[in-house]
Amino acid sequence: MGDGNSASGNNRSNNNNSNKPEWLQQYDLIGKIGEGTYGLVFLARIKSATNRGKSIAIKKFKQSKDGDGVSPTAIREIMLLREITHENVVKLVNVHINHADMSLYLAFDYAEHDLYEIIRHHRDKVSNPINQYTVKSLLWQLLNGLNYLHSNWIIHRDLKPSNILVMGEGEEHGVVKIADFGLARIYQAPLKPLSENGVVVTIWYRAPELLLGAKHYTSAVDMWAVGCIFAELLTLKPLFQGAEVKATPNPFQLDQLDKIFKVLGHPTLEKWPTLAYLPHWQSDLQHIQGHKYDNTSLCNVVHLPPKSPAYDLLSKMLEYDPRKRITAAQALEHEYFKMEPQPGRNALVPCQPGEKIVNYPTRPVDSTIDFEGTTNLQPSQQVSSGNAVSGGMPGGHLSNRSVPRPMNVVGMQRMPPMQHYNLASQAGMGGGMNSGISMPRGVAQAHQQQQLRRKDGGMMLSGYPPQQKSRRN
Amino acid sequence: MATNFWTSSHYKQLVEPEEVDMVNPLDKEKGITLEDFKLIKMHMANCISKLAQHVKVRQRVVATAVTYMRRVYTRKSMAEYDPRLVAPTCLYLASKAEESTVQARLLVFYIKKSYTDDKYRFEIKDILEMEMKILEALNYYLVVFHPYRSLSQLLQDAGLSDINMTQLTWGLINDTYKMDLILVHPPHLIALACIYIASVLREKDTTAWFEELRVDMNVVKNISMEILDFYEGNRMISDERINAALNKLSSSVLYIKVHLLVSFQGHALV
Numbered sequence: 029m030g031d032g033n034s035a036s037g038n039n040r041s042n043n044n045n046s047n048k049p050e051w052l053q054q055y056d057l058i059g060k061i062g063e064g065t066y067g068l069v070f071l072a073r074i075k076s077a078t079n080r081g082k083s084i085a086i087k088k089f090k091q092s093k094d095g096d097g098v099s100p101t102a103i104r105e106i107m108l109l110r111e112i113t114h115e116n117v118v119k120l121v122n123v124h125i126n127h128a129d130m131s132l133y134l135a136f137d138y139a140e141h142d143l144y145e146i147i148r149h150h151r152d153k154v155s156n157p158i159n160q161y162t163v164k165s166l167l168w169q170l171l172n173g174l175n176y177l178h179s180n181w182i183i184h185r186d187l188k189p190s191n192i193l194v195m196g197e198g199e200e201h202g203v204v205k206i207a208d209f210g211l212a213r214i215y216q217a218p219l220k221p222l223s224e225n226g227v228v229v230t231i232w233y234r235a236p237e238l239l240l241g242a243k244h245y246t247s248a249v250d251m252w253a254v255g256c257i258f259a260e261l262l263t264l265k266p267l268f269q270g271a272e273v274k275a276t277p278n279p280f281q282l283d284q285l286d287k288i289f290k291v292l293g294h295p296t297l298e299k300w301p302t303l304a305y306l307p308h309w310q311s312d313l314q315h316i317q318g319h320k321y322d323n324t325s326l327c328n329v330v331h332l333p334p335k336s337p338a339y340d341l342l343s344k345m346l347e348y349d350p351r352k353r354i355t356a357a358q359a360l361e362h363e364y365f366k367m368e369p370q371p372g373r374n375a376l377v378p379c380q381p382g383e384k385i386v387n388y389p390t391r392p393v394d395s396t397i398d399f400e401g402t403t404n405l406q407p408s409q410q411v412s413s414g415n416a417v418s419g420g421m422p423g424g425h426l427s428n429r430s431v432p433r434p435m436n437v438v439g440m441q442r443m444p445p446m447q448h449y450n451l452a453s454q455a456g457m458g459g460g461m462n463s464g465i466s467m468p469r470g471v472a473q474a475h476q477q478q479q480l481r482r483k484d485g486g487m488m489l490s491g492y493p494p495q496q497k498s499r500r501n
Numbered sequence: 502m503a504t505n506f507w508t509s510s511h512y513k514q515l516v517e518p519e520e521v522d523m524v525n526p527l528d529k530e531k532g533i534t535l536e537d538f539k540l541i542k543m544h545m546a547n548c549i550s551k552l553a554q555h556v557k558v559r560q561r562v563v564a565t566a567v568t569y570m571r572r573v574y575t576r577k578s579m580a581e582y583d584p585r586l587v588a589p590t591c592l593y594l595a596s597k598a599e600e601s602t603v604q605a606r607l608l609v610f611y612i613k614k615s616y617t618d619d620k621y622r623f624e625i626k627d628i629l630e631m632e633m634k635i636l637e638a639l640n641y642y643l644v645v646f647h648p649y650r651s652l653s654q655l656l657q658d659a660g661l662s663d664i665n666m667t668q669l670t671w672g673l674i675n676d677t678y679k680m681d682l683i684l685v686h687p688p689h690l691i692a693l694a695c696i697y698i699a700s701v702l703r704e705k706d707t708t709a710w711f712e713e714l715r716v717d718m719n720v721v722k723n724i725s726m727e728i729l730d731f732y733e734g735n736r737m738i739s740d741e742r743i744n745a746a747l748n749k750l751s752s753s754v755l756y757i758k759v760h761l762l763v764s765f766q767g768h769a770l771v
Binding site: 091095096097098100103104106107108110111123125127130132180 | 505509510593594597598600602604605606625628629630632633634636637641642643644
């Protein structure tokens with residue numbers, strides 16, 4: 029694609045002195061920053077004179093083992109990202125193919141932060157709410173990007189804090205980028221529920237109509253997710269933390285619905301007339317309709333005065349009836365964004381003097397991993413935090429969350445030579461590493477988490493109780 | 502953009518008819534003429550359509566696949582990108598892009614079933630390798646707009662949305678994929694040309710309706726003429742003619758020599 033075309037159009041992946049395909053030599057690989065069922069995400073820097081040192085996130089898609097070629101997720105992500113350009117949407121800068129091992133690489137502008145990390149930092153490290161300017165700016169930019177997508181008939185379908193990236197220091201510092209378009213769709217034709225395609229996504233941000241078995245997606249599902257994210261930015265806690273039932277492809281998630289009803293009260297046919305047609309509302313009278321909650325109050329949960337514009341906007345995003353739910357375009361015009369503090373381009377640095385600037389941790393980088401995903405036991409490169417740009421760190425949530433960084437890899441080097449880093453974590457980190465070998469605590473933790481992720485094919489969110497996993501394919 | 506045609510990669514990639522009709526030098530060496538080139542592409546469009554019936558995918562997937570195939574040959578030679586492999590692979594890729602993924606092994610199975618010729622023998626591995634080459638050749642632009650999308654709306658607007666007219670125009674649009682129109686013209690103009698032909702055939706007076714549309718009627722009429730010329734010119738295409746064209750691709754130097762000899766003799770006779 030673009031200028032990458034000449035570089036990517038070659039089959040010569042085996043050069044004399046290195047295993048790198050030619051196109052890859054235009055980057056300096058820094059290390060691995062994320063991992064998912066689709067493959068790995070790497071941080072790299074551009075070598076060429078133009079843009080030298082610019083950070084790039086490279087998402088490597090593995091060839092699926094069942095002989096079905098390039099994953100449909102990768103195809104859809106490329107397809108959409110090739111058509112869209114917006115300041116608040118992650119930028120795909122290049123696509124590369126390595127014909128030798130049939131792997132596909134997507135290169136994005138790198139984003140140092142994401143909402144998952146920002147929220148976690150406030151909750152676990154600074155024990156301080158996110159300041160109002162930052163919340164408002166993040167939300168406004170998220171809505172701005174979403175409005176662009178929706179006006180182009182694209183539904184994201186998997187909005188959650190880890191998919192909302194924020195640029196680190198640099199020209200675009202504090203700019204929001206919506207990422208991970210693997211599940212996004214153009215909805216020129218009615219879309220089938222994800223569950224029918226065998227896709228599993230986290231349920232905490234899922235709209236009630238989907239939980240109740242609505243057959244088709246509308247852009248309103250994204251707005252529900254934005255409402256959940258807004259509340260989470262305010263309280264630092266997921267708004268509706270339901271426990272997921274994974275056994276069946278059934279979209280019906282009783283616990284998740286229960287969590288919603290507890291806060292918002294029961295939906296009623298007066299307020300949401302089409303509720304009557306939703307399969308699970310009809311079929312499960314006993315469970316859903318039977319259990320009534322009184323004295324529900326969203327404003328108490330999010331600690332907002334019921335008459336505040338913030339509360340008004342939030343409650344309009346969490347409107348049960350998808351047809352009445354506020355749209356991204358309407359939300360951008362809401363009074364909340366017109367009052368002080370007004371939203372700004374750099375969400376992380378308020379303009380007002382005297383405001384304390386929060387130093388968010390940079391993304392941990394595992395510099396022992398090469399592009400093949402195998403452990404490289406060469407002396408590690410020290411990761412510099414400068415020039416953090418941003419990126420399609422689509423699986424932001426998949427990185428080693430609990431490591432403050434820079435990630436010290438001394439411990440890794442002491443490990444017996446292992447073919448795969450993963451074995452390393454299996455082998456020794458459980459007890460051994462924590463008990464005295466010179467490895468930072470976070471590293472061992474992180475690898476254990478990867479271990480867990482690996483088992484259930486999804487991921488483990490470090491900040492939450494163990495049963496609250498979310499996963500996606 | 503995904504729904505605005507005018508800002509889409511599809512619109513930006515529209516080409517002049519002359520660019521579509523350029524036979525790659527490598528193919529020329531093999532004796533492929535412009536007529537052969539068009540015939541092979543038409544034949545492959547038909548193959549995609551037949552294969553799609555076996556694996557049961559919608560017409561939109563077929564249309565996208567044919568568009569991919571035609572785009573590939575504006576940039577790549579048939580000598581290097583064997584149409585017999587490119588065609589099913591385009592269907593494979595389009596099925597993913599249009600959200601109705603077909604398994605590669607299923608395609609391989611039906612290809613083997615439908616074509617006994619050894620030259621159609623491909624394995625799953627071949628399709629997967631070609632998929633990546635096609636992605637590259639398409640420069641990763643995968644969103645395609647089709648005339649079908651605007652058709653029903655236009656017919657309704659023209660007051661022609663009865664089943665008869667709908668079927669006729671739909672069929673005409675299907676046939677436009679046997680040509681390169683989708684690479685050259687915006688899809689809504691192709692739809693209008695098909696409506697124009699259908700209304701002439703069914704003797705419906707649409708003059709006033711067309712006049713009210715803010716489109717260049719000359720372009721619509723030109724597209725209509727192209728479609729009619731195509732029907733006229735392709736009434737009598739035999740399998741032998743197509744096979745002869747295809748054989749040029751796979752044949753060895755010997756064939757080229759024979760071809761040269763023939764053309765040489767031709768000159769000699771004159």
